[in-house]
Amino acid sequence: MMIYAALVMATVLAIRPASADPVELATFRDLPRPEPTLQIAYGEDPAQGVDVFLPDGPGPHPVAVLLHGGCWSANTAGREQMRHLGPELTRRGIAVWSIGYRRANEAGGGYPGTYQDVGAALDRLAEEASSYRLDLSRVVLAGHSAGGHLALWAASRGSVPAASPLHGPLRVVPRAVISLGGVGDLGTFARFVPVLCGPGIVERLAPTDKLVEISPAALTPSAGLIVMVSGVLDRLVPPWVAHDYARTLKSKPVVAPKLINVPDAGHFDLVTPSAPAWQQVRALVEEALELR
Template identity: 45%
Template sequence: MRWLAAILILMSENPAQAAPATVNDYMAQPQAKADARIAYGAAPAQVVELFLPKGKGPHPVVVLLHGGCFLAEYQGLPQTSRIAADLAKRGYAVWNVEYRKLGEDGAGYPGTFLDVADAVDRLRVEAPKHGLDTRRVVAVGHSAGAHLALWAASRARLPPSSALRRADPLKIRAVVSLGGIGDLKPHAGVFAGACGPSISQVAPPRTYPETSPAELLPSGAAVTMIHGEFDHVMPFDTGEAYAAKVRAAGDKAEAIEIKGVGHFDTVIPTTEAWKTVVVPAIERAFGQRR
């Protein structure tokens, strides 16, 4: 854990560090062009943008799930395209997933979750064409998308009667959650404090046995919960508590707090938070040491 101690010391002792990134900084990012755009359903939002690294592959795959309070007004793919392009330059294929959000027909329960399930499973169909290694898949999500990433890694534990179940879900080996929520029962109210009632529309309390990743443990996926010190949406203690629950269930998990940053620094590729904390966490999730 020396790498973690070094990061926390460095970031806490840097008095010249810029102010935390804002939602406007996040929304204003220029969009990067994907190598392919693939529909996994008939709705306009049921699409994936694929970013490819150089070489023939087979490439390890990052399944990227944007945040935005589950609301259509915060768009999605345009904001995550920059980190997708950055990861592609680092040697990863990036499966940048769009899904139906509140304000779009079919969003909520079960549509939003089924979109994520179908988008992830579509990897099997596209893998041979694009040189994707479906044995090396790591999910990375931000905020609401981190909730969906954690859920996607645990959905194999859904009961046969669940409306969200898909046969033979693609295995996700690890999840890197950026300001995400893993345990709805104690923390949905925290999320709602920043985002409003959207989470109760997407995942009503009656659905928690199916929609809360904490109810679907152990998933077999290693989990990294990353939060900024000034994260106003999902504070570090929520990620720390979820990581402890994951470990108690028998899976590997860690929680990392980045000093001096907020909810959006981790998804802007020019920030130190992205370069020195998030990218190494993704590398470790793939078994690459740094």
């Protein structure tokens, strides 16, 4: 009943007049994106890299791990699409570890490569933490869209079946995962991927017989807090997607995800600094890192 009531409320909010138009893709694409403090390669492919933004001060710095979206497709920008958020967080004392990965429709991407890349980039964070004064006890994962799926998966990969090529120890255990218009249940969402992302993506990213390894809904998250943030006006990943994921976790020994529906926000408001929705997201990051 609580989920039904939340969905009804989301519908009511969606049909009332919006106070501002949602941020469009073209506006998001045109945002200025500064160069990171440094870039770290964890593999030979250009996509296998991390953008690092470091704040001033001696540290150790809390860390926001960012995972970019883009339909898991190389037809969109890679990790550079999140560079505009680097200064937004470093000026608040938060280091940024923004992960790139091979997408489903490029060589080596899909299953298992995309997931292995995310795992390797997080393992590299554990290896480099002392060099860059990063505090591994204060880490939050924040992923947008397709990156929301990968952030949820990364926090759950400790429960991947032992026989899987994706199985391995969690070297970085985040305090929280913040999914921004992300997908937690690939089983229910897979049928929409061809429409949104084009042909071939879902077949390479999420083979039906591998869902127990790569759908966060089939796994158990290790983070103490999971926050599913949805724009009420999001036409790409509507709020019901987050509710579907939350429902699957009811049978697991974890704290129920926190569901946040942001009025008047679309898919890209959640990662656009000028949008009110981003101010709410940034506050969630700061709270998770105990900076508020």
